[in-house]
Amino acid sequence: MDVGEVLISAEDIEAKLAEMGAAITRDYEGRSPLMVGVLKGAFIVMADLARHIDLPLEFDFMAVSSYGAATQTSGVVRILKDLDQEIADRHILIVEDIIDSGLTLNYLLKSLRVRKPASLEVAALLVKKGIQRVPLDVKYTGFEIGPEFVIGYGLDYAGKYRNLPYVGVLESE
Numbered sequence: 001m002d003v004g005e006v007l008i009s010a011e012d013i014e015a016k017l018a019e020m021g022a023a024i025t026r027d028y029e030g031r032s033p034l035m036v037g038v039l040k041g042a043f044i045v046m047a048d049l050a051r052h053i054d055l056p057l058e059f060d061f062m063a064v065s066s067y068g069a070a071t072q073t074s075g076v077v078r079i080l081k082d083l084d085q086e087i088a089d090r091h092i093l094i095v096e097d098i099i100d101s102g103l104t105l106n107y108l109l110k111s112l113r114v115r116k117p118a119s120l121e122v123a124a125l126l127v128k129k130g131i132q133r134v135p136l137d138v139k140y141t142g143f144e145i146g147p148e149f150v151i152g153y154g155l156d157y158a159g160k161y162r163n164l165p166y167v168g169v170l171e172s173e
């Protein structure tokens with residue numbers, strides 16, 4: 001695959017997910033959170049993060065798509081796959097691969113909040129620093145990165161590269 005430089009190595013991701021998992025294990029002691037992965041990108045982060053969490057977890061997934069041009073997030077999100085279960089009075093932890101404008105996550109949070117979960121928090125492997133267009137409270141962040149387009153570890157370019165074990169920057173040529 002013609003991928004560019006490694007931005008975050010597999011080893012660094014593994015170490016960070018272990019830290020995040022330990023924090024989540026501490027924070028949710030005595031509880032049974034429902035981890036909600038946002039498809040497709042979050043499937044790898046969710047699988048690896050969950051194995052660092054020592055709690056009786058349950059899992060569910062949502063799939064969303066943004067309306068509008070592919071290169072720009074419109075903020076209008078369509079739910080392609082909703083949760084399989086009710087979340088009233090459950091502790092919900094949304095797992096995201098990356099937060100860019102934050103508009104997708106903002107929409108998701110709004111649509112889950114009205115279902116009255118006991119708590120609603122977010123864990124994201126990557127957050128693009130300083131470019132969120134809405135204020136977001138991400139409780140568990142892996143790495144803050146620049147505005148560049150990244151691939152790997154669940155993140156795709158035109159559907160490819162999700163299975164790279166590291167986060168890389170696409171080569172321009």
Ligand code: IMP
Nearest residue numbers: 073099100101102103104149150155156
């Ligand atoms: P947001 O609504 O702008 O925060 O966009 C979030 C979604 O856009 C993510 O869940 C990704 O699917 C996608 N995305 C944003 N930045 C990148 C990137 O650098 N590489 C791959 N996908 C990205």
Ligand code: MG
Nearest residue numbers: 039040041097
């Ligand atoms: Mg995504």
